[in-house]
Amino acid sequence: MAASSAPAKSLNTIEGDRELTVRICDITAAGAMLQRVLELGERAAKIGHVCVDTASYFRAREKGRGLECSAERGIGSWNESTADTKMDPTSIAALLCAPITAILTTITSRAGSLTSLTWPASSHTDRRFTRPLSFWEALYTHAPSLEKLHLDFFRHEVQVFSRPPAGVKFGKLKELRLDASSAHGDGGSTVDELLGSCENIEVLGFKWPPCDLPSCQIKGVSWGWTFPKLRQLSILGWNIAPAAYTEFLGRHPNIRYLDERIDGPYDEDGKGYTTVQLPTTALPNLSTLKKAYTYTWS
Structure with a gap:
């Protein structure tokens, strides 16, 4: 019934x-x-x-x-x-x-x-x-049974929410969507750990502050994770670690859909954007690319 x-x-x-x-x-x-x-x-x-x-x-x-x-x-x-x-x-x-x-x-x-x-x-x-x-x-x-997790963080909640206990893995999680765009100036190490505990995700949506001011940016997001099954990636924010982000993309050849809305960083003169070139062999399975700049808060 x-x-x-x-x-x-x-x-x-x-x-x-x-x-x-x-x-x-x-x-x-x-x-x-x-x-x-x-x-x-x-x-x-x-x-x-x-x-x-x-x-x-x-x-x-x-x-x-x-x-x-x-x-x-x-x-x-x-x-x-x-x-x-x-x-x-x-x-x-x-x-x-x-x-x-x-x-x-x-x-x-x-x-x-x-x-x-x-x-x-x-x-x-x-x-x-x-x-x-x-x-x-x-x-x-x-965590062991979740297949989909969608969490948006409220103002400054990112720096105080509880980190996953040692050994806890989201082993079955296929879709993860996190909005940390309100984490202006906050430490993001707990978000970093949460992402690191989701090794089998296939769909990732991640937002963080699109602000170019150092005092306004999220801290401690490493881009050091690897998701072997990742096929869809949607991101929005200020490019706080361009080299690490580029390396992240290079580790994920199975990405087929990329929605990339990131700004920065500026070059040394502050007049344009610094670019980190992806190897020509990166993202060999990419079939859909959506790329746009966010608005910049300054």
């Missing part, structure tokens, strides 16, 4: 039959979704996909203080201790994430495992919303 659908006005649903998908489009009501997951009992092991969208929450906050209060009251409806308390953005994010973290751990406790998790932020990556370490720890328990 298929999972029962949510009430007509709900933005959060459980869909599917043999494999279930949890969709959370109203994160302030994630507590109610957690209760529905718990009511599934052993069937919670069938949850293979979790999709989270915080857009409606941020839109409510952008429309004015009245709706912002409504959003915070939405949290209070399932957490009484917050109902009459003014919270800072970090505390709000922790409370909003708590039911999602619990859903991930519930799946694990029922001997289930995720095959995909998507949490895009689209136009809201400039917002403060730091997912707590408990969320990342719960996510990493599903």
